[in-house]
Amino acid sequence: MNPEVLEQAARERDAADPLRGFRARFALPQAAGADGPVYLCGHSLGLMPLAARALVTEELDAWAQRAVEGHESGARPWIPYHENFAVPLAALTGAHPDEVVAMNSLTANLHFMLAAFYRPRGTRRRIVIEAGAFSSDRHAVASQIAWHGLDPQADLVELTPASGADLIEESAIEAYLAQHGPQVALVLWPSVQFRTGQVFDTARIAGAAHACGALVGFDLAHGIGNLPHRLHADQADFAVWCSYKYLNAGPGAIGGAFVHRRHLTAGVPGTRLEGWWGHEERTRFLMEPKFTAAAGAAAFQVSNPPILAAAPLLASLALFGEAGIEPLRRKSIALTAWLEELLAPLSGLVSLITPTDPARRGCQLSLRIAGGAQRGREVFERLTRAGVVGDWRAPDVIRLAPVPLYNSFLDVARGAVALTRAVRA
Ligand SMILES: *Cc1c(COP(=O)(O)O)cnc(C)c1O
Secondary structure, eight states, X not given: OOHHHHHHHHHHHHHTOTTGGGGGGEEOOOOSSTTOOEXXXXXXXXXXXXXXXXXXXXXXXXXXXXXXXXGTSSSSOSTTTTHHHHHHHHHHHTOOGGGEEEOSOHHHHXXXXXXXXXXXXXXXXXXXXXXXXXXXXXXXXXXXHHHTTOOHHHHEEEEOOSTXXXXXXXXXXXXXXXXXXXXXXXXXXXXXXXXXXXXXOHHHHHHHHHHTTOEEEEXXXXXXXXXOOOTTTTTOSEEEEOSSSTTOXXXXXXXXXXXXXXXXXXXXXXXXXXXXXXXXHHHHTTOOSSOOBOSGGGGGOOSOOOGGGTHHHHHHHHHHHHHOHHHHHHXXXXXXXXXXXXXXXXXXXXXXOSOSSGGGBOSOEEEEETTOHHHHHHHHHHHHHTTEEOEEETTXXXXXXXXXXXXXXXXXXXXXHHHXXXXXX
16 A cells, blocks of 8 residues: 555544544654654653643642642642552552552562562472563562572573464463472463563463462563453462553653452461551551551552652553543554554565464564564664664564554554565665
């Protein structure tokens, strides 16, 4: 299809999109090209909701004008600030509000959750992750194993896809656990794999882990805000996430964690690492030596939260609340399917790593350019020069993600045209 015809078709799709208005509520990066850049990189850093500026300014003003009194007075006092996030985060994760808390950042939360949930005992010591896991997750898990005086070489298990495949099937996890279950303490798995964009069946993985007596944690870094989750119903023991990818809360924004209610009442298997912010709020400032846990996942907080790195999350979660994660998911499926369809003529030159089944992927498509990593890198650089912002993941993957809150069908059309030119050049 020629680019003008394609752009016209895209404009018609945009006109029929009930969520099209949300784009205007984000800052779109300034452009080199006349049309502005095509931002398809929300899987790495989400765009700034325009309302974030006012919310951050409000907190700077509160600090300037009220100083220490800002803890207890003003529009959003700082002491109970984290409470603002519970209901919207619960909606995105499929949790009860007392099961989620905004705190710290992702890897820090992973360490806190591993302290509480990884309790190697006897021969049940292993942690199972996917081969090619995000480096930080692997570092966290390996160092936790070592911290317990154990050997990561022996007790960190990395499941690999069938030979030659990019994707790993849930059945591979089930098969491993069926054979080695009694040695496994914990399964840590992403809800969406960062490099391939593959979505995993969290209920199925949790079921397999629990059936062999192991616990299960999920990393939602690439899942939260991308597609709906059902952490409570799926019986996740814990989950962690960051908020600067699909949650659009800005670089280094406050992260989050989920702890299933059964652990909130019965206690965690390991040791919950504690700090004053996890103390029951009413008596926190008595500063007594004995720790009395706050209700819910809030007990896992250790420090008072970074208000300036949390305020933008409120702006973003308000937009998610207005749009609804289910309508966003419907638009997302349509956007990504169209991108896939427009790239189909490149088959042989570009291969899709991400599953083609919409139920097994979110918005991201991961592409491999035929001819090797060097050639892939050249294509990626041409794409960048053409004003399309995606990213490159070593060794040889281009990731593009049309995000339903702010991307349009026109972005998808322009991205596809630019990639087609970059590949054929
Ligand atoms: C983005 C991402 C991280 C980043 O960790 P931070 O602690 O936020 O720096 C970690 N793990 C995964 C899977 C990610 O996608």
